[in-house]
Amino acid sequence: MLKLNKIHHIAIICSDYEKSKDFYTRVLGFSITRETYRQERSSYKLDLSLHGNYSIELFSFPGPPPRVTGPEATGLRHLAFEVDDVESAIAALQEHDIQTERIRTDVLTGKRFTFFSDPDGLPLELYEKTTWNGKWINSL
Missing domain, CATH: 3.10.180.10 (2,3-Dihydroxybiphenyl 1,2-Dioxygenase, domain 1)
Incomplete structure (x- = not known):
């Protein structure tokens, strides 16, 4: 059996980077660990922590497709x-x-x-x- 230690992070792709950054930091209270702009991808990667634990990677990509359906779809x-x-x-x-x-x-x-x-x-x-x-x- 594979030995897993813990869940390391959750990756989220957002459609409006500034709006999602505000939501996860100001509204939900996550702290910014690191913010990186990746020129070659025209993309931001925002590393977020909760109470000192690295938790979420928030990504922006140009023109990501919308979520297909609600929470009952296959996947997360x-x-x-x-x-x-x-x-x-x-x-x-x-x-x-x-x-x-x-x-x-x-x-x-x-x-x-x-x-x-x-x-x-x-x-x-x-x-x-x-x-x-x-x-x-x-x-x-």
């Missing part, structure tokens, strides 16, 4: 972020006029979650913090 379904309290996180998003779906409860863990979208419609999830001690610890 969504990117989920852990939050302490889903309602507080929703309120913070609403301050930036970002709409979320209704809050739902995961039937397996009892934790609350919701979905919203980045500027290109990439489905993002807020998932309340889960404790694991050999079994799920439910707060609801």
Whole structure:
């Protein structure tokens, strides 16, 4: 079996670099680790960290095709972020006029979650913090 240590990063291609850069940094709170303009590709590569952990590579390319369908298409379904309290996180998003779906409860863990979208419609999830001690610890 291949020994994997952890997920290193998630790569996202955006259609409007400045809009997505603002969204992931100012709205979601990621820190810029490095920003590189690649002249030969007419492309930016923005390395983003969350709490000191390298997490996302945000790319711009000239004329990328739009996402074909919603989250039920084959491929990456969504990117989920852990939050302490889903309602507080929703309120913070609403301050930036970002709409979320209704809050739902995961039937397996009892934790609350919701979905919203980045500027290109990439489905993002807020998932309340889960404790694991050999079994799920439910707060609801």
